[in-house]
Amino acid sequence: MELCTKCGKKEIFLDNLCKECYQNKNPLLISFKPVKILVCFFCHRYFSKGKWTGFRKLENVVKDIVQKRLVFNDDAKINSFKLRPVIPKYKEGPNVKINIQTEITVFGTYPGKKTVLKEEYVLPVKVIFILCPRCSRHKSGYFEGILQLRDVDEEVIDYAVNEATKQNQRGIFITKKLKVRNGFDIYLTKRGYIHELSRELLNKFGGETKASKKLFSRDKQRSRDIYRINVLFRQSKFRKGDILKIDDELFKVRNIDRNITAVNIKTGKKKSIMPKQIRVRAAEEIKETMVSLVFPHVEILHPETFQSVKPENIKNRKFKVNQKVRVVVSDGKVWLVD
Numbered sequence: 001m002e003l004c005t006k007c008g009k010k011e012i013f014l015d016n017l018c019k020e021c022y023q024n025k026n027p028l029l030i031s032f033k034p035v036k037i038l039v040c041f042f043c044h045r046y047f048s049k050g051k052w053t054g055f056r057k058l059e060n061v062v063k064d065i066v067q068k069r070l071v072f073n074d075d076a077k078i079n080s081f082k083l084r085p086v087i088p089k090y091k092e093g094p095n096v097k098i099n100i101q102t103e104i105t106v107f108g109t110y111p112g113k114k115t116v117l118k119e120e121y122v123l124p125v126k127v128i129f130i131l132c133p134r135c136s137r138h139k140s141g142y143f144e145g146i147l148q149l150r151d152v153d154e155e156v157i158d159y160a161v162n163e164a165t166k167q168n169q170r171g172i173f174i175t176k177k178l179k180v181r182n183g184f185d186i187y188l189t190k191r192g193y194i195h196e197l198s199r200e201l202l203n204k205f206g207g208e209t210k211a212s213k214k215l216f217s218r219d220k221q222r223s224r225d226i227y228r229i230n231v232l233f234r235q236s237k238f239r240k241g242d243i244l245k246i247d248d249e250l251f252k253v254r255n256i257d258r259n260i261t262a263v264n265i266k267t268g269k270k271k272s273i274m275p276k277q278i279r280v281r282a283a284e285e286i287k288e289t290m291v292s293l294v295f296p297h298v299e300i301l302h303p304e305t306f307q308s309v310k311p312e313n314i315k316n317r318k319f320k321v322n323q324k325v326r327v328v329v330s331d332g333k334v335w336l337v338d
Ligand SMILES: [Zn+2]
Pocket: 004, 005, 006, 007, 008, 009, 017, 018, 019, 020, 021, 022
């Protein structure tokens, strides 16, 4: 029986060495270098190979970067390896540093040998949270334009702010929010996105948009002018449920987006109307009154004269005396609106 030339054990694996001594001399994993990862705590991107890239899970970033740093033994056949970053609890913030122990397990075989050998390592990975250049520029008040919301419901402001906040990884930030007379201004870092968001508002809430640009400064290196843009969004003056009088007929607004969808309250027919075609100044006033008679036919109290009158549109509905109903009065006639 031959002995290991290094430790004297009664076992030969390869090159006159026992398994342990051979593996110490020729490990499956030759080297790994300590890893440092920069992460922007504001836009949630990490820095690698000269650029900032967005990510979802820090664990996957660590795995990806560690994997690229591993150098395996060319003489061995690597069957598989596993990476398991152990991430401590942490809070993101300026200059927060966390240490992540990454457990590496490698399985491989050596030439002429069937035995699968296993090696285990722990690689320290340091993650440092900072502000990336783009975000620090934004923090200093940079903006390319203003989305000006006018005559809008609270819902529109909430929607716009929410949507814009979701765009951080695209390099889009809200630099400033300002309540102004009649509305709300949102300062944003990307011109293109201001147009994009205003189109979205138009499609969702209906209304009109108007864009204008203002010379801001001049890029001397590329000799071109730099503009800031303002896009104004004014919400439609009508809302769902409004009654509009168009060409002497009454319509109830069902939906407002780029167009207005309305239902003729006499015929029940749907109609799509382009906002530009509407020459209606204001919606008809909706008033509340009550049913005064149900037999032999339905009558309600006229909300202005308090006389019992037959409404113009009954549509086979069942009513009870004293039941409250909502109506509009048009040319002295009373129309039910619900
Ligand atoms: Zn040995």
